[in-house]
Amino acid sequence: MYDIRGLNEECGIFGVWDHERASELTYIALHSLQHRGQEGAGIVCSNNEYLFGARGMGLLTEALTKDQLASLREFPHAIGHVRYATTGGSELSNVQPFLFKNHRGDLALAHNGNLVNAMSIREALEDDGAIFQTSSDTEVLAHLLRKNKSTDRKTRIKSALKQLKGAFAFVILDEDSLTIALDDHGVRPLMLGEIDGSYCVASETCAFTAIGAEYIRDIEPGELITLSEDGIDFDRYTDVEKPNMCSMEYIYFARADSEFRHTSTYTIRKELGRELAKEMPVEADIVIGVPDSSLAAAKGFSEESGIKQEQGLLKNRYVGRTFISPGQEARERAVRMKLSPVRDVVEGKRIIVIDDSIVRGTTSRFIVKALRKAGAKEVHMGVSSPPLKNPCFYGIDVSTHAEIIASQKSNEEIRREIDADSLTYLSVDAMHDVYHSYGSRGQCDACFTGNYPIEIIDQVLPQEKDLKTKGV
Amino acid sequence: MYDIRGLNEECGIFGVWDHERASELTYIALHSLQHRGQEGAGIVCSNNEYLFGARGMGLLTEALTKDQLASLREFPHAIGHVRYATTGGSELSNVQPFLFKNHRGDLALAHNGNLVNAMSIREALEDDGAIFQTSSDTEVLAHLLRKNKSTDRKTRIKSALKQLKGAFAFVILDEDSLTIALDDHGVRPLMLGEIDGSYCVASETCAFTAIGAEYIRDIEPGELITLSEDGIDFDRYTDVEKPNMCSMEYIYFARADSEFRHTSTYTIRKELGRELAKEMPVEADIVIGVPDSSLAAAKGFSEESGIKQEQGLLKNRYVGRTFISPGQEARERAVRMKLSPVRDVVEGKRIIVIDDSIVRGTTSRFIVKALRKAGAKEVHMGVSSPPLKNPCFYGIDVSTHAEIIASQKSNEEIRREIDADSLTYLSVDAMHDVYHSYGSRGQCDACFTGNYPIEIIDQVLPQEKDLKTKGV
């Protein structure tokens, strides 16, 4: 898929303990989390005796075959993972969950996030003789767990997790337990649910809706939850707790029906749109949201401003790798195949277009041009988040500095480049106000402000790691 | 793809004459027409000496390889086709355009529609020794053209077209001309455009937007247009003209940005929604459109009724064949993986759900149930078209009578089956009023009324034909 945005979530995870349809629920849940990762998918199950699983490349429906799913049917415990699409070559060995076989017991891991000291730990372990097979930072946890000599599982896990810095939501499966852990900043979302009396865990609540589970609550930073035949055990791996949930989850990544602290991102995005309307006093005839992720913000903008919302831009549902001769117009043509204006809606109108973020500016430039060509009299661009300026080290594949337009140019320069009549971003303060009003205990805004809440120890972006650590 | 709707357009066509990027334009145009058919796609080109082409199964991006596209690059004339997905086994031999090689000259055909006397003609031709290779009615035209002994191309084409009954939009390519023909009822849409001084033709105007062409006008019933080195020739193959454009194109099939007589279906659907609001005086807190095709109607309903529209239902963008254990709930589960309610939007609300049509009722039943589970106090169903009761013989794969819920049950029975608090369909008169107000010269409403404007000679539904005529 021609990725115009340059923003990719790294993963989605799910787990369920003690349910007779464990693998099927996991499959359905992963399907609902597919927007968090399209490179690969996998499921690992336990039957209290050993672990068994399957994984594959591509969308869930391609990654796992009917026969593979059938082979998992009898297992009562399961974890699953969907993985994001890298731009370059990707490989099966990096698809999760990872399953580690050992003569003393099996272990499977699925991870959402990014560790910022994985390289340092890895090098120390390698110097001690450890062999890593993947280029994934997730493997570090497995080694730390195996190196620990404690006979108590929870002690081993706590000790290992304490060594990790960065963003992580983990589900860890062994023969007789499922462990759920969230880093002490709680950068990535992780939700607890219940179905037919069994507990489940997911990156987003939309997975609960898909399988028919109840959404209980958000898992808190630093929590360590263990599911086993002894029931559920709530604990913490650390006393530290510095809530810093990723702002981009609210703004862009999470599905609009997914909830954080029992409010849908649809509602939050509408509110961001409302706030933007207050900060963007432009006169216009209609408001248009860029489909699909910005429709809610446009709705809020419309309600606040009283300017009518219309579907002035449409998204082609059929995408996929097209083979058009490259050249100077190739990128713009790719956007044109994805978005089209509705002429009689926009003709002769003064238009406010709401987008939830601007990464490279390519899409914005095309939208303004297309709307003008379709007859728009004015095109004002409103962005329901602050200017995106910095790369993310906590699990999102933002393009590098050089590609992020707002890290290179001023607002006015961007406005000119995208040829809008005006350009308004939401302020950082207004954004935080919205989050707080919906119960957020603290948000990471590093990509907007450069204030990284977790020290970046290894100074390496996810996409650079591969070169150093990839096997065959 | 698990087809819940049971409504499938049969095809989309495109053609362009004398453009240096003919095959690339065709490729992009077909991409924008992909919603009209996902079973297969093909392109045939002419270089004034011979015809050459490629076709394949699946979505356009799967059907044609990069190498195949490259091999078509130098040809200045092209036609293309996307074909709909049958439920059962499909096959390459039925993917269009058909290319017929002959020692006196080549011929390629692409067809949107369905002929109602194809079997009769075919049997007569077979009795005279003709051999048919496909189960497609389109092949009949090729035989009629070849049988005709006239040395004048246009004479041959007119004579052949006059023998055909039914719905057809044809593009016909030979070495040195591209012929465009629309049946005398004009059941299927066909649009004329212009790009860089060259003419092009497409099933919908969204193809023009995608390639950057100007939309000139709708082709009229009975028209016969020839493009050649002599320029464009406007003619008619028949004096008869009984306009009967398919109503379902307006309601459901055409992309929302596609225009008919220079009005987008988005605007028309909004108007259908407005009319429905007048006929459905229900009190409610919010209006929700079923994404994506019913959002416009919901918008119109909201504007007319003054009831606020919300995105209370979301559609999962990732579908594909899933492998869930079959059983009594399988179908419902499939819908649940496609549509989800936004809880905090619907909770405690009296809701009007707008859908553009009801075929089997499965989706409606799920929607009502899901909204109630999410906390809706009332769920009223409004349908922005009349009750769908009859199969189509003119090019749409409606399920058979037995599967169409409204052909079997009364309004009240349907309401009870889908468990809505009320159910209102748009009246046939109101529907026609909307069409006429936007310049329609006559609409086919046979699927609603049973008044078939073209006599059904062969009494055979498209899906039954295969069994009788399919080769290896």
Place this chain on the structure above:
Amino acid sequence: MYDIRGLNEECGIFGVWDHERASELTYIALHSLQHRGQEGAGIVCSNNEYLFGARGMGLLTEALTKDQLASLREFPHAIGHVRYATTGGSELSNVQPFLFKNHRGDLALAHNGNLVNAMSIREALEDDGAIFQTSSDTEVLAHLLRKNKSTDRKTRIKSALKQLKGAFAFVILDEDSLTIALDDHGVRPLMLGEIDGSYCVASETCAFTAIGAEYIRDIEPGELITLSEDGIDFDRYTDVEKPNMCSMEYIYFARADSEFRHTSTYTIRKELGRELAKEMPVEADIVIGVPDSSLAAAKGFSEESGIKQEQGLLKNRYVGRTFISPGQEARERAVRMKLSPVRDVVEGKRIIVIDDSIVRGTTSRFIVKALRKAGAKEVHMGVSSPPLKNPCFYGIDVSTHAEIIASQKSNEEIRREIDADSLTYLSVDAMHDVYHSYGSRGQCDACFTGNYPIEIIDQVLPQEKDLKTKGV
């Protein structure tokens, strides 16, 4: 597969009537005929009501899936076909059997051979309105059968066959009969067998061995045999009979265990080797046959000359398309990956190498070079057939004149080019003597002598036909 030889059989056919395992027998039989064609394979069956079949590209085991085979299980009558590999692009539409559906009845055809007036007939039929879908000459017969108005099947078939010139072995299946026809020269082999009281027909008797059938007799030139519920009907479509069986079937194509007039080609090839020994009085230490097809001739040579035969050359069983950088040595490298000398067998020896034919000379040149490198003192080349000089128009894909070394060069020139110490071909007379001694009633030797027994009407080689007649 990198084809070094440049000699390809065009096809193998099989048919069986009224056997409960008809499709399975056909599958096994085609597997044993795989050496006659590797491009594609297909099976069409009848259940007395309609025909049904499957076909695909590649080797039999790739061409037909397990599900496809299962779907044919209940049909009691079947015909099958394996098709040869063209050098360029091949396509499914040319894979046989061809199945023609018609409202008056179905018809399937499988053909081995090549018609020399197919283009002429085709053009005449096209002028009369017929449409051809394949570039195969086989399709001509279907059209002739359909054009004929006689109500008697056998009359229609006889009349159609009489219009054909060239080499053909046909099996023709309709709902209630299986017809077997061989051209009046009997160029291609066709054998009659019996299994469990049912009749079967095959290109070679090895198919009978594979399925456990009895080999009854060779079908004679001009014969027309019909199998139906009335039993077997022996007839002729013509009174003419000019036996001219292809010599290359004996020399190279047929499997060594296949029999002609109840003598295996193994025995005949041994005899050709014996005759060559008489005509090649070279002193040597060992005789080596080029594996696999020339081992029998080498055996005969050894027995006649008294010189010990050794396996001095080995063939690598694993071939397939390799990706070696092209260049001047690429072709030689390809042979080297296929054939290796056994050093301690050939070192210090005077060697006679027996090959059954020389087409381009590439293989011979490599063999001599490799044997010398392995230490051979002398290398004499004996060919158990006359010099191959002329292309075949009757069903074999010999390379064109320019590529056939013996059509361009004298014996001495060839000897020098392949760097052998001597080069001896079998004489044409000796070859014919061998055939006659084993009951042959006449052999085509056109590729050696240029005496074409059937007039070449269309003057077109099979490989050229495609360009003129290929559809999408």
Place this chain on the structure above:
Amino acid sequence: MYDIRGLNEECGIFGVWDHERASELTYIALHSLQHRGQEGAGIVCSNNEYLFGARGMGLLTEALTKDQLASLREFPHAIGHVRYATTGGSELSNVQPFLFKNHRGDLALAHNGNLVNAMSIREALEDDGAIFQTSSDTEVLAHLLRKNKSTDRKTRIKSALKQLKGAFAFVILDEDSLTIALDDHGVRPLMLGEIDGSYCVASETCAFTAIGAEYIRDIEPGELITLSEDGIDFDRYTDVEKPNMCSMEYIYFARADSEFRHTSTYTIRKELGRELAKEMPVEADIVIGVPDSSLAAAKGFSEESGIKQEQGLLKNRYVGRTFISPGQEARERAVRMKLSPVRDVVEGKRIIVIDDSIVRGTTSRFIVKALRKAGAKEVHMGVSSPPLKNPCFYGIDVSTHAEIIASQKSNEEIRREIDADSLTYLSVDAMHDVYHSYGSRGQCDACFTGNYPIEIIDQVLPQEKDLKTKGV
């Protein structure tokens, strides 16, 4: 492929140092070693800075794509591996060479053989925190190398190798050296060659013939050879040397043109056939070898006994997975599709059939039956090796005890089961005499005698290991 024999070699390896076509030579060499493994193949290269490679499932020609090969073109050092086909599910993660990335340097391994203490070492390493990713015993060496703290490479390698028990031929590649090691019993063959002034190493000399290299000598048990920019370094990792080359390499596995101590297995097999003739004084008309591996032994038998050898059995070159309905005759049918008698050669004859080994007896039973059906008067079975009775722990996938016919039954019982007129195996002594006469310094005969030269520490057959150690 339907494996009738139940004997599978585990692997073939190759390496070349400092050659401008290193990866291409490796590709060609692996192609010639394909008979040693068909499950997967891979190549890893070094450019003195880092290692890079590619591997895949299936035959070499399927496993590596053209693009992958091209990406390896510039690397001057390479090792490669072909892997045997397991009966059950196989997986990419077990395909070699294994490539281990590490921040201090890369490492690649390819292995032929089987370690008998791999599980013990693995468990000890796991108890120390190591994580294994494959179910292959080969990975143990990588861990041992990484755990060792010595800064001298050769010291590390010697120390690691000394801990291994069992059969191993290793090629080990790092950035600036290629190490070659053979276990102190020399169970698996390993050969040293030279091409264009560069050294190469291969499992068999046929690889040298294929690439045009000179065969220098057999690598001796316990040798440790290092190639680097300092040239070649000959050393030993141990003083122990107990030559015990696998007898089955001579009898069955190695290609007939491959040489051991400068004698081809063709010559050795002929000699085994000669010895068998001395021990099997049966009167007969012809001798037939089972193609292809037993033709040499039959040749020797014929020369010694004076009984004429004929090609009375033919092998179908086209195999692959066929879809025949299973059932009682399925296995026999599979053999019948592979082997056919030549009727007129065997009819009325007293026949001696020479096979090189009998595993389950299925093939022998079919051969006798088929020859009798084709008219043989008597069928005597001669086996050019002793009765195969015991499983192999050193790298060959012999079926388990229960399946090996000679471990369950007496000679007479086997004769009756295969319905031969007589059955004679070669004696163990005669076999050893042949080997010694050709320079063998000691042969493992455990599969015949049960005298295992290397203690079986883990008591686990290769096929059982997977269950305990396989990841996703």
